[in-house]
Amino acid sequence: MSENKNNLESLNKIDLFFQLFNDMSDLVYLTKVGKDGQFSYVLANEPAQNFSGLTSKSFGKPIEEVLPEEVFHIIEEKYKQAITARESITYEDRIVVPPSYSNRLNNKYSPGQFVYWESTITPLWNQEEECTHLLAVVRDVTERKERENELKRMNDRFELVWNSTADAMYTFDRHQNFVSVNKSFINLLGWTEGEILNDWTISIIPKNSKDDLKEIIKRVKSGEVVPSHEVQRITKEGKLIDVLASYSPIYDGNGNWDGAVVVYKDISERKKYEDQLKHHALHDYLTGMPNRNFFSIMLKEEMTRAEKSKRTLAVFYLDIDKFKVINDTLGHDIGDELLKEFSRRVKACIREKDLLARIGGDEFGILITNLHDKKKSIEIAERILSSFRNNWVIEGHHLKVASSIGISFYSDPYKQDEKLLLKQADIALYKAKGNGRGNYQVY
Known part of the structure; x- marks a missing residue:
């Protein structure tokens, strides 16, 4: 009774094995390796039989007799590779579904569609270290490969946009x-x-x-x-x-x-253009010096600094004596060159931290900042007037050029604003002209 029970349990286990074996979605092949090196199928589960078109007569025959020639050559090469490697090998295949295979794939794929397979071949060895069998497990990885391909296409498109x-x-x-x-x-x-x-x-x-x-x-x-x-x-x-x-x-x-x-x-480029526009808005096009707008902005700032630091600020208002006569006699081109040379000479006479601006026409303004002593501004005025005594040669014309300078000082923040400070310097300028030109006067 006990022996019959054991036999029954063994039969049940075999039945269970084959049930599981045939229910697998993977294609499973057990291939015998003959002494002559020929390969023949010993066992295949139902999905493998259906896909490869195997019947009971196919088992035991050389696989070249039961497989299409092009398929046989691929499988033979992989089998030999696994035996040589003495370990499992895994590789992928891509096939185009022929019309006759659509039903073998349970009509899951359409004829002409690409199907991807991942195959793992494992050599089996006996005690004499001879490879007697090969176990091949073939898995349909089409869905995974399509996801991977779609991901690659997305990455490629992203890469194209990213780098374009x-x-x-x-x-x-x-x-x-x-x-x-x-x-x-x-x-x-x-x-x-x-x-x-x-x-x-x-x-x-x-x-x-x-x-x-x-x-x-x-x-x-x-x-x-x-x-x-x-x-x-x-x-x-x-x-x-x-x-x-x-x-x-x-x-x-x-x-x-x-x-x-x-x-x-x-x-x-935009910032460069904006800076150029800003420069043109605040600088004179002819001499390149700051213009009246810039001078006015800086005058307000320097008045605030002078008030906080308790130091003196001087404003110069100067022009070229009898400039209109020169301009009308020799022409505007000569007048323009004279204005350029005038601004260069004045600029060379003031300190680096001081500001020279063209207010308009032949009129210029100077901010003398951070003064400890008013005498320093007088020294600068005298230096400017002295520089004009040197020869002036403009486009081959030898000229005598002089200037009148009016000076005002910022001394009373309660009464003086920037307009009054400029007006006081302007009044001093006209006083200098009334005193014979070519000199300076302090308001």
Whole structure:
């Protein structure tokens, strides 16, 4: 009774094995390795039989007799490779579904569609170290490969956009280390991708912008997208460039902050143009000196500084004596050249920190700042007048040029504003002219 029970249990186990064996979705083949090196199928589960078109008559025959020739050559090569390697090998195949195979694949795929298979071949050895059998497990990985291919296509499209955009872009991780840069970043800042990703000592942030960046990182960590704002960044050559920067947070698979993507739009040309416009708005087109607007702005600022420092501020108002006669006699071109030379000579006589401006026509203004003693301004006025005594040769014309200077001092913040200070210097100028020209007068 006990023996029959054991036999029954053995039969049940075999039945269970074959039930599981045939229920597997993977294709499973057990192949015998003959003494002559021929391969023949010994066992195959139902999915494998259906797919390969095997019948009971197929087992025991050389596989070249039961498989299409092109399939046989591929399998034979892989079998021999596994035996030579003495270990399992895994490889992938891609086939185009022929019309006759559609039903073998349970009509899961259409004729002409690509199907991907992953095969693992394991050699089995006897005690004499002879390979007697090969176990092949073939798995349909089409869905996985299609997902991988779609992901690759998405990555390729992203890479194309990433490297085609005109704006410089990069990503950094939670430790603020560079993770990736696009081609525009490399072109704009000069570092190669290898340099910027592998050398953590490289910094593109100027020292005076580091606190600003800390505040930005704080905002990005909290999930905020920081919109475009003007900043400066350092190129590999050490040049400062102006960019519009924007920051967007990046999260990991668990939803934790994992860095950011940064976009830089190069606005160097725009800033250059804006600076040129600003310069033209505040400078005289002929002499290149500051104009009346700039002079007025600086006069207000210097009056405030003088009041705080308790030091003296002097304003000079000067022009070229009888300039109209020269201009009308020799022409405007000569007059223009005279104005340029006049501004150069005056500029050479004042201190570097003082300001010379063309107020209009042949009229100029000078701010003499941070004076401990009014006598210093008198010395400067005398130096200017002395410089005019040297020969003037303008476009081949030998001229005698003189100037009158009016001087006012900022001494009473309760009564004097910038307009009154200029008016007082102007009054002193006309007093100098009334005294014979070529001299200075203090209001």
